[in-house]
Amino acid sequence: MSNAVGIEFPKKDVRELWRQIERAQKELGKDIGQAVRFGAWSVARSLGVVTNVSKKYRPYKAVKQSRGKSNYKGVKKFTVTSWKKGHKNKFTVYAPKVSELKKMPQVRIGKAGLAKSSWMWGIRQIGGGQNISMAGTTKTAKDQGKRVIDVEKNLKSNNPFVKITNKLNYITDAMKGKEGAVTSAMGKASRAMAKIIDEKIKKRMLK
Numbered sequence: 001m002s003n004a005v006g007i008e009f010p011k012k013d014v015r016e017l018w019r020q021i022e023r024a025q026k027e028l029g030k031d032i033g034q035a036v037r038f039g040a041w042s043v044a045r046s047l048g049v050v051t052n053v054s055k056k057y058r059p060y061k062a063v064k065q066s067r068g069k070s071n072y073k074g075v076k077k078f079t080v081t082s083w084k085k086g087h088k089n090k091f092t093v094y095a096p097k098v099s100e101l102k103k104m105p106q107v108r109i110g111k112a113g114l115a116k117s118s119w120m121w122g123i124r125q126i127g128g129g130q131n132i133s134m135a136g137t138t139k140t141a142k143d144q145g146k147r148v149i150d151v152e153k154n155l156k157s158n159n160p161f162v163k164i165t166n167k168l169n170y171i172t173d174a175m176k177g178k179e180g181a182v183t184s185a186m187g188k189a190s191r192a193m194a195k196i197i198d199e200k201i202k203k204r205m206l207k
Contacts, residue, residue, distance in 0.1 A: 016186070016187065016190045017039050017042075017043070017186050017189060017190045017193070018039070019190070020039065020042075020190050020193035020194055020197065021035040021036060021038065021039045021193075022035070023193075023194070023197050024038050024039075024193065024197060027197055027200070027201055028197060028200060032158075032160055033155030033156055033157075033160040034155070036155060036160040036161065036162060037126055037127055037128060037153070037155055037160075037162065038128065038193065039162075039189065039193065040126050040153070040162035040164065041123060041126045041127070041128040041129075042189035042190075042192050042193045043164075043185050043186055043189040044119055044122045044123045044126060044164055045119075045123055045131055045132055045189070045192070046185045046186075046188040046189045046192065047119050047175065047181065047182070047185050048116060048119030048120060048122075048123060048132040049132055050175050050176045050177065050181045050185075051115050051116045051119055051171075051174050051175050051176075051181075052115070052116070052174055052175070052176060053112060053113040053115075053116050053135070053136040053137055054109055054112045054113065054115075054174075055109065055112065056102075056108065056109055056112050056136070056138075057102055057107050057108060057109060058080050058081060058082050058106075058107055058108075058109060059080070059081045060078045060079065060080045060081070060093075060101060060107060061078060061079050062076055062077070062078055063076075063077040063078060063079055063092070065077050074096060075094040075095060075096050076094065076095060076096065076097070077092060077093075077094055078092070078093050078094070078095065078101055079091070079092055080092075080093055080106060080107055091106070093106055093107065109138075110138060110140045110141075111138060111140055111141045111144065112136065112137065112138050112141060113134065113136055113137025113138055113141040113142070114137075114141040114144060114145055114148070114168065115168055115170070115171055115174035115175075116132070116134065116137055116141075116145075116174075117134065117137055117141045117142050117144070117145025118145040118146075118148045118149045118166055118168055118171070119132065119145075119149070119166070120132060120134060120142070120145055121145045121146040121149045122149045122151055122164050122166070125149070125151035125153075126151055126153065126162060126164075148166065148167045148168045149164070149165070149166055149167070150164070150165040150167065151163070151164055151165075152165075
């Protein structure tokens, strides 16, 4: 079963978010399309902020070996745990020390941060900047994040909309609060929008 997350921004379902969208039009002079994009950007950013970056290495554990029975001289035996399509898999590797173990492709997680990267690409497609930390995300994850995010938008019509679909099957599990992160995303986005609008109004008054 897929855990893909789809988010739409209909007026009837997001009243507080829409109130801030209306404020953006009134206070900042944005047209309706620009204001809806501001709202969509705020929600995608909220989800990106609460999405975790996985550890750089798969779980590993040293295994005690019987003396004289190892065919591998000068190396240590380790069991490594990985997950593939929801199934746990354990396998054995040999390395002289942990620092060398961590260099092995079987142990390193090459796509650490893919979930967070997906939101980064969503934010870029919406427009308005990135503005989320990508610390700990690998280059591979940053490059491939765009493959698992879809953004549909029409910001020039009389009924503008933005739809974001995250196709990662573990995206919900990657977020702090899991399903609750999606539920609270719009509330957090509304508060973030309100803060940005208030700060812009304050700066304008000081000029």
